[in-house]
Amino acid sequence: xxxxxxxxxxxxxxxxxxxxxxxxxxxxxxxxxxxxxxxxxxxxxxxxxxxxxxxxxxxxxxxxxxxxxxxxxxxxxxxxxxxxxxxxxxxxxxxxxxxxxxxxxxxxxxxxxxxxxxxxxxxxxxxxxxxxxxxxxxxxxxxxxxxxxxxxxxxxxxxxxxxxxxxxxxxxxxxxxxxxxxxxxxxxxxxxxxxxxxxxxxxxxxxxxxxxxxxxxxxxxxxxxxxxxxxxxxxxxxxxxxxxxxxxxxxxxxxxxxxxxxxxxxxxxxxxxxxxxxxxxxxxxxxxxxxxxxxxxxxxxxxxxxxxxxxxxxxxxxxxxxxxxxxxxxxxxxxxxxxxxxxxxxxxxxxxxxxxxxxxxxxxxxxxxxxxxxxxxxxxxxxxxxxxxxxxxxxxxxxxxxxxxxxxxxxxxxxxxxxxxxxx
Amino acid sequence: xxxxxxxxxxxxxxxxxxxxxxxxxxxxxxxxxxxxxxxxxxxxxxxxxxxxxxxxxxxxxxxxxxxxxxxxxxxxxxxxxxxxxxxxxxxxxxxxxxxxxxxxxxxxxxxxxxxxxxxxxxxxxxxxxxxxxxxxxxxxxxxxxxxxxxxxxxxxxxxxxxxxxxxxxxxxxxxxxxxxxxxxxxxxxxxxxxxxxxxxxxxxxxxxxxxxxxxxxxxxxxxxxxxxxxxxxxxxxxxxxxxxxxxxxxxxxxxxxxxxxxxxxxxxxxxxxxxxxxxxxxxxxxxxxxxx
Numbered sequence: 081x082x083x084x085x086x087x088x089x090x091x092x093x094x095x096x097x098x099x100x101x102x103x104x105x106x107x108x109x110x111x112x113x114x115x116x117x118x119x120x121x122x123x124x125x126x127x128x129x130x131x132x133x134x135x136x137x138x139x140x141x142x143x144x145x146x147x148x149x150x151x152x153x154x155x156x157x158x159x160x161x162x163x164x165x166x167x168x169x170x171x172x173x174x175x176x177x178x179x180x181x182x183x184x185x186x187x188x189x190x191x192x193x194x195x196x197x198x199x200x201x202x203x204x205x206x207x208x209x210x211x212x213x214x215x216x217x218x219x220x221x222x223x224x225x226x227x228x229x230x231x232x233x234x235x236x237x238x239x240x241x242x243x244x245x246x247x248x249x250x251x252x253x254x255x256x257x258x259x260x261x262x263x264x265x266x267x268x269x270x271x272x273x274x275x276x277x278x279x280x281x282x283x284x285x286x287x288x289x290x291x292x293x294x295x296x297x298x299x300x301x302x303x304x305x306x307x308x309x310x311x312x313x314x315x316x317x318x319x320x321x322x323x324x325x326x327x328x329x330x331x332x333x334x335x336x337x338x339x340x341x342x343x344x345x346x347x348x349x350x351x352x353x354x355x356x357x358x359x360x361x362x363x364x365x366x367x368x369x370x371x372x373x374x375x376x377x378x379x380x381x382x383x384x385x386x387x388x389x390x391x392x393x394x395x396x397x398x399x400x401x402x403x404x405x406x407x408x409x410x411x412x413x414x415x416x417x418x419x420x421x422x423x424x425x426x427x428x429x430x431x432x433x434x435x436x437x438x439x440x441x442x443x444x445x446x447x448x449x450x451x452x453x454x455x456x457x458x459x460x461x462x463x464x465x466x467x468x469x470x471x472x473x474x475x476x477x478x479x480x481x482x483x484x485x486x487x488x489x490x491x492x493x494x495x496x497x498x499x500x501x502x503x504x
Numbered sequence: 505x506x507x508x509x510x511x512x513x514x515x516x517x518x519x520x521x522x523x524x525x526x527x528x529x530x531x532x533x534x535x536x537x538x539x540x541x542x543x544x545x546x547x548x549x550x551x552x553x554x555x556x557x558x559x560x561x562x563x564x565x566x567x568x569x570x571x572x573x574x575x576x577x578x579x580x581x582x583x584x585x586x587x588x589x590x591x592x593x594x595x596x597x598x599x600x601x602x603x604x605x606x607x608x609x610x611x612x613x614x615x616x617x618x619x620x621x622x623x624x625x626x627x628x629x630x631x632x633x634x635x636x637x638x639x640x641x642x643x644x645x646x647x648x649x650x651x652x653x654x655x656x657x658x659x660x661x662x663x664x665x666x667x668x669x670x671x672x673x674x675x676x677x678x679x680x681x682x683x684x685x686x687x688x689x690x691x692x693x694x695x696x697x698x699x700x701x702x703x704x705x706x707x708x709x710x711x712x713x714x715x716x717x718x719x720x721x722x723x724x725x726x727x728x729x730x731x732x733x734x735x736x737x738x739x740x741x742x743x744x745x746x747x748x749x750x751x752x753x754x755x756x757x758x759x760x761x762x763x764x765x766x767x768x769x770x771x772x773x774x775x776x777x778x779x780x781x782x783x784x785x786x787x788x789x790x791x792x793x794x795x796x
Contacts, residue, residue: 126696126729127678134618134692137680197678197693197729204658204677215681216657304786305651305687454689455783457625457640 115475407437
């Protein structure tokens, strides 16, 4: 299928007729349908379908929620490197990063919705705003953040959308719908769009760091009842690990997408992105090291117990196996070992492993602290996600990937050169 | 001769012997009118015709300007909490660990499986031969600064003027952040389970928590899907009864009353040298006080 794409780059249908693409959409639809069944089961039966309890009230869905908020914040911050700080070498992933950020927020909020005991009352969070609640602030930040992402994505795509209006296809139709009457490109609009990108990106940086992801970390960090969350560095670790996962995800998406569409891979950029991912990972590991060191040194009983649960109990496979080995040791090796350092496939694996590692990080944040009884003498928790929880999670992620794939087909998210080819 | 003296003469004699008050006051370096009017108002305060706070408010500025640094008394702070503040004292020496409080609580509040507003933690401490068994009954602490209220995103849980931390189950979205934030583990999520299989008619009626009659317990119906907690049996308090756990305690280990009233039993016990509070270092300010 690589050949087809190369021979007929002008035809819109060449991508849609790709058999791999059909398989991909088909599998996603099936997964979404299966997940949908379990989502409905969960909505009818309530949270009894989960292994959650009053001892461990938050579980897999909350872990996935903070994971996807992190992915979103990470992808967005990566996009600001391009649009605000002018790192043009990453231009190719810029719009993709913004779109990924939007889709990840949709997934994250769907996870929260699934986790609510009363999903139908979710609007209460906007109507009855408790100003002392970090969670309430977060919900408001998410709304502002998503609006900003959509606005920025629109401006970033505007030029390509205007070009696409002349093409007679679904993409063209959508482009015509989206551009309204605002369909001129000249030096003035280019300058204006560029300025707005910079302004929105600049507003977005503190919003994403402080508001969206630092704030999500603060949801946990402010809880003085749980010693292992209750540290000042905790929200910072959230932000840094978001950068790690965001960079890794974009690296993986870029490689997979270019491979599938049969275009040439920009190896220099891939290697550079991988290096950046590992740099963030090192900062993340450093912060975690100090976090654990200070916790251990404090000798506070409940803090030691949570660290013990994370690193030396039946849950420790997630810490040592997923977070440390798969998520840190292997990717660092792949990026630094000479034979794999420039190998696209190895770097793709490194990126995917880092993303999986961060999922482990999120689970290790949420679960072990809630296994240790909050008051000494109360029973300890025992949590592992049920089949329903896994299937709902798969369904939601499949939904997100469907949105991503369809959006990717219909919107000009790729680099500008491709669109220019279309125009010619 | 003595008989001839009239009342007038006596008055004249006294006036002559006493110094002239106006002259005497004029010798003072300070404003005597202020003192006179203060004395007049002080009489009213004593008679109960004037509030002491109003008195202080009225004269504080003049006194400061008159006496400057010599006047050091700050205005009296008004006590706003005039109402009751419910509190509980649990005497651990009297507790025998019979769990009847837990049973009474479950019966009164008809809590479903997995939820108990009151628990008794039992622990053996020390090494043989110096061992002791400690029973720790734990209802909700109804903290002064409740961490659960702080974190609730929708203001569904809040503190009433009488000190009770309540939940508006009709507003709660079931996010369970409060359960995570409570340092005492006093809150539970209602998963919708029921004793119906073992106890006929369990679902027929819900406990009228906060005075709200919710009728039959059915899936998807409040309070299922929301967070629940001890409310000091508010529906009983409104009828003038003690909470079920206090009433039922076989060793009379629990005391219940108004912590704002310095003469109440709970106030006196709460200030005894035996009194302590759980996790007081967190600053939540629990209003369930234990006696060692």
